[in-house]
Amino acid sequence: MAYESGITPMNSSSSSLRLARTFLRSFSRIKSRRPTTAASRSAFELRRRSRRIKIAAYSSMARVAGPQRTWARALLFKLNTRARHRTSMRRRCSTMPSAYPDDHVGKLRRLVPGGDGMDVCTLLEETADYIHCLSAQVKVMNAIAHHLSKN
Amino acid sequence: MSSRRSRSRQSGSSRITDDQINDLVSKLQQLLPEIRHSQSDKVSAAKILQETCNYIKNLHREVDDLSERLSELLASSDTAQAAIIRNLLMQ
Known part of the structure; x- marks a missing residue:
């Protein structure tokens, strides 16, 4: 993936569009793995899927922001390792x-x-x-939810 | 990576000045809906930082809620919505 926007702020419409596309692509993959309609309604399935949607949301944000952002690198690292040890997030004291x-x-x-x-x-x-990226992500998710509930 | 970071720190200013921090804090203020339009000299830096924390927490909560919402919407959906998502991707 190219990060042609460099360090320009996230509020440009092209990066919002990239964020929407990146998230939608992950989101559509989550959907297609659904086995049956009955199973997809169980409470367990709902929780599991909402967790995967949340991970897709944060990882889309981080990938669109690009590796030059410390928060994006840290977030991707956290997402990649959290499946194994979710509660053992170390909290270093800063000097x-x-x-x-x-x-x-x-x-x-x-x-x-x-x-x-x-x-x-x-x-x-x-x-x-x-904050820029997080609010853009919320906007994207709101728009998708709105779109899906209309139909 | 750490060497690159330390070099950029040195080439800039080795000491962080209060002006730099004040400038960054007022930039943060512009992002906060609650206090965006307050005059910057009326809002303390501590208040801005506190509002920043609250705003981030709210956004995290919104992502949580929207993930649940989207999960439910997918459950109540049928194959027609796969097409809708594909359409959205094409736009």
Whole structure:
């Protein structure tokens, strides 16, 4: 995959479109693996599938953002390893000095993938990009849900 | 990778200044629907960071909810919706 957009922000319409396509492609694959209609309605199937949709959502976001983003690399790493040890996510204490109350910066580190190891400036930059991509992803999913429930 | 990162830090400014951080914090403020239109000097940095955390948590929750919603929509669907998804992909 080419990342021709470089480090331009996520709000350009072309990257929104790429995100929509990338997610839809994974999403359609989740659908086609459905064995039978009866089985697809069971609570277990619903949960399993919504988990897979969620993973598809986050991984689409990260792939479209590209490997130059620390949060995207960290998110993909987390998604690739979480199946084995979901609860053993390590939480490193950061030694980076911070100009603002530690609890806010600390909270942000925990919310932004890969935020643990960043200095404050990088953390804030990555946070802005992460929010951009996350809200674009929510828009895409909302649009698909709207589209599917109409029909 | 770590060498590249440390080099870029040095070539920029070795010390992070308050101005740089204030600039980044006000950029964050522009992304937050709750306080986007407040005047930047009226909102403290701590408040902006707190709102940022809340906003990210909300977005995470929305992704959770929408994943469940889409899973349910797929359950109630039939083969016609495979075609709809394909159509969406073509657009």
